[in-house]
Amino acid sequence: xxxxxxDVLIVGAGASGAAVAWSLVDTRMRIVCLxxxxxxxxxxxxxxxxxxxxxxxxxxxxxxxxRGLDTDxxxxxxxxxxxxxxxxxxxxxxxxxxxxxxxxxxSDFKVKSLDGVADDWPIDYDTLEPYFAQxxxxxxxxxxxxxxxxxxxxxxxxxxxxxxxxxxxxxxFNALGWHWWPSDSAIISQxxxxxxxxxxxxxxxxGCAQGAKSSTDIxxxxxxxxxxxxxxxxxxxxxxxxxxxxxxxGVFYYNADGEECFQRAEVVVMACNGVGTPxxxxxxxxxxFPNGLANSSGLVGKNLMFHPVGTVQGLFEExxxxxxGPQGCCILSKEFxxxxxxxxxxxxxxxxxxxxxxxxxxxxxxxINGTIPWGxxxxxxxxxxxxxxxxxxxxxxxxxxEHNTVTLDPxxxxxxxxxxxxxxxxxxxxxxKLIVHGLARAEEAMxxxxxxxxxxxxxxxxxxxHLLGTARMGDDPEASVVNxxxxxxxxxxxxxxxxxxxxxxxxxxxxxxxxxxxxxxxxTMKINLANLFD
Amino acid sequence: xxxxxxxxxxxxxQQQLLLVALLDTLIPASKDGTMPSAADxxxxxxxxxxxADFVADLTSIxxxxxxxxxxxxxxxRCDQLTEFSASEPxxxxxxxxxxxxxxxxxxxxxxxxxxxxxxxxxxxNQIIPGDLALLDPVIENASRHxxxxx
Numbered sequence: 001x002x003x004x005x006x007d008v009l010i011v012g013a014g015a016s017g018a019a020v021a022w023s024l025v026d027t028r029m030r031i032v033c034l035x036x037x038x039x040x041x042x043x044x045x046x047x048x049x050x051x052x053x054x055x056x057x058x059x060x061x062x063x064x065x066x067r068g069l070d071t072d073x074x075x076x077x078x079x080x081x082x083x084x085x086x087x088x089x090x091x092x093x094x095x096x097x098x099x100x101x102x103x104x105x106x107s108d109f110k111v112k113s114l115d116g117v118a119d120d121w122p123i124d125y126d127t128l129e130p131y132f133a134q135x136x137x138x139x140x141x142x143x144x145x146x147x148x149x150x151x152x153x154x155x156x157x158x159x160x161x162x163x164x165x166x167x168x169x170x171x172x173f174n175a176l177g178w179h180w181w182p183s184d185s186a187i188i189s190q191x192x193x194x195x196x197x198x199x200x201x202x203x204x205x206x207g208c209a210q211g212a213k214s215s216t217d218i219x220x221x222x223x224x225x226x227x228x229x230x231x232x233x234x235x236x237x238x239x240x241x242x243x244x245x246x247x248x249x250g251v252f253y254y255n256a257d258g259e260e261c262f263q264r265a266e267v268v269v270m271a272c273n274g275v276g277t278p279x280x281x282x283x284x285x286x287x288x289f290p291n292g293l294a295n296s297s298g299l300v301g302k303n304l305m306f307h308p309v310g311t312v313q314g315l316f317e318e319x320x321x322x323x324x325g326p327q328g329c330c331i332l333s334k335e336f337x338x339x340x341x342x343x344x345x346x347x348x349x350x351x352x353x354x355x356x357x358x359x360x361x362x363x364x365x366x367x368i369n370g371t372i373p374w375g376x377x378x379x380x381x382x383x384x385x386x387x388x389x390x391x392x393x394x395x396x397x398x399x400x401x402e403h404n405t406v407t408l409d410p411x412x413x414x415x416x417x418x419x420x421x422x423x424x425x426x427x428x429x430x431x432x433k434l435i436v437h438g439l440a441r442a443e444e445a446m447x448x449x450x451x452x453x454x455x456x457x458x459x460x461x462x463x464x465x466h467l468l469g470t471a472r473m474g475d476d477p478e479a480s481v482v483n484x485x486x487x488x489x490x491x492x493x494x495x496x497x498x499x500x501x502x503x504x505x506x507x508x509x510x511x512x513x514x515x516x517x518x519x520x521x522x523x524t525m526k527i528n529l530a531n532l533f534d
Numbered sequence: 535x536x537x538x539x540x541x542x543x544x545x546x547x548q549q550q551l552l553l554v555a556l557l558d559t560l561i562p563a564s565k566d567g568t569m570p571s572a573a574d575x576x577x578x579x580x581x582x583x584x585x586a587d588f589v590a591d592l593t594s595i596x597x598x599x600x601x602x603x604x605x606x607x608x609x610x611r612c613d614q615l616t617e618f619s620a621s622e623p624x625x626x627x628x629x630x631x632x633x634x635x636x637x638x639x640x641x642x643x644x645x646x647x648x649x650x651x652x653x654x655x656x657x658x659n660q661i662i663p664g665d666l667a668l669l670d671p672v673i674e675n676a677s678r679h680x681x682x683x684x
Contacts, residue, residue, distance in 0.1 A: 047653060050652045051639055053638075105681055106683065106684040107683075107684045109684060148680045150681055166664050167665060170669075179672055199655070199656065199658025209656070321648075360631075367630060374615075375615075376562055376565075379561075
């Protein structure tokens with residue numbers, strides 16, 4: 001029997017794996033994607049049941065260590081200021097993300113040149129612009145053109161409703177003369193490509209039963225599969241193997257029955273996010289790469305970046321219907337996005353306005369922060385707060401630091417015996433100052449909007465939503481892991497397309513940029529197909 | 535309903551009296567009578583259908599209450615639960631989350647607070663689109679708010 005060799009093997013079916021598969025299918029190469037999780041069934045998402053809120057504490061928890069599904073892998077974050085958030089399945093973390101979809105700014109690619117910190121990217125905003133637009137069309141992005149904080153762009157769908165929350169906070173921003181704009185959101189505001197529009201269910205972060213939230217299982221994957229990509233679920237990759245010529249020649253993985261399998265491949269594309277990708281690379285050791293595959297620079301797993309996050313809740317006398325509508329997609333402000341050294345820190349943050357919580361979350365959070373007691377006074381306090389709250393999330397730029405790392409845990413493993421990742425991470429002084437500043441400004445905005453009570457919290461520990469920087473791109477093989485189009489400096493048929501390759505983190509949610517990068521890398525691979533390994 | 539019956543068997547008559555008093559202490563009926571007590575929603579059904587894993591913990595908590603707890607005044611019951619919450623904070627928080635989870639799933643409660651009964655899908659919610667004319671000051675000040683050239 002002839003050996004089964006695929007042309008392109010993609011590891012991971014999330015935001016970037018889906019985009020790169022969708023694009024590469026143009027080549028008519030044989031493409032296989034291995035995904036450790038399952039397909040999701042939207043009929044099982046929590047909003048199909050009355051207990052939709054409590055399900056988000058358990059089986060749909062954003063923290064894999066709490067969720068503990070057998071498709072998850074444990075993450076040792078005992079030495080980290082931040083807990084990692086992810087999801088494993090077709091669609092990856094887009095299943096549970098808020099779908100807040102801003103792009104990186106032009107300045108984000110040039111922070112060394114502009115502000116003298118970290119490093120410039122080897123590519124710029126203009127390079128990615130066509131791929132941002134392509135990704136917006138495939139995913140289905142709602143928004144409003146004309147935001148002066150960006151070069152011109154045209155979201156394919158009109159913005160999501162501001163609601164009373166958005167209007168209220170916007171008036172606060174206007175009173176202060178600050179920037180704000182309706183958020184670009186990967187949630188469709190009108191019927192689009194066979195999907196129906198958002199119903200304002202609320203719990204986006206436990207899966208969208210309506211299919212209005214643009215997770216890649218319902219956007220990129222159906223078309224990629226229809227056009228010939230093979231997606232195998234319940235296939236957990238352990239390591240990438242190397243041939244005598246120094247090329248990746250396949251991967252070992254475990255199937256649903258826990259059996260070890262080997263898939264040979266001409267090209268390997270890693271799309272496992274900023275924790276999963278370095279985990280597999282570090283677990284792929286050989287005589288040539290004793291410290292992990294593609295790691296001659298020593299930077300695989302280093303420079304881990306999250307986004308420092310803080311929240312400010314404002315309580316309003318008038319009812320805001322705040323439990324209704326997409327939780328994390330409303331309006332944003334970029335007033336403090338760029339560096340102003342008089343603030344005492346470099347780079348900046350954006351303010352992401354979030355809608356309020358459901359009744360269970362309101363009651364429990366109120367108990368924990370002391371605003372809603374149990375007992376005889378419960379109802380009055382609950383009435384005052386439920387549906388009367390707006391929230392501002394501070395999302396700050398995290399600068400790369402080599403001591404923030406993903407390594408392999410010496411003892412902890414997943415259910416297949418593969419070493420689990422260990423996170424070592426500390427908030428920098430810059431991040432802490434940034435959050436203090438952001439919380440104070442958000443409080444100011446809430447007061448200007450008419451809030452009668454304000455609660456601030458940050459930097460928050462469960463904030464590892466964005467996993468970035470652990471296999472950074474660059475032109476210098478000694479200072480980066482992949483080149484300017486995602487190809488490993490060391491292994492010329494190994495590509496990385498996920499958030500690992502970010503050089504700097506920016507101060508916005510990264511999924512839009514991760515996917516634009518994946519499309520750009522796929523396009524560059526197609527252009528260079530005849531001499532891909534030169 | 536075999537699950538309900540088995541749950542009934544798990545709690546003795548005395549434990550059920552304690553449970554009713556406990557629920558009525560954590561969320562009494564509102565003073566204006568519009569909101570029911572947590573003892574008036576079907577906690578036993580909730581236990582059987584959604585929280586069977588909590589029965590052992592609940593039994594343990596009930597076992598730590600004063601046997602005369604149901605006969606105490608509301609104020610005295612609150613004092614006892616405050617003491618319990620201080621000595622067993624995790625157990626108390628777990629208890630409270632289950633009681634709240636059950637209470638705020640109840641259709642009568644949801645109707646009173648303006649939340650869709652049952653599953654939120656497919657009914658969904660209506661929210662106002664919002665007034666985009668609020669953006670006028672931002673647009674008028676576009677030069678001050680423009681992106682940083684790189």
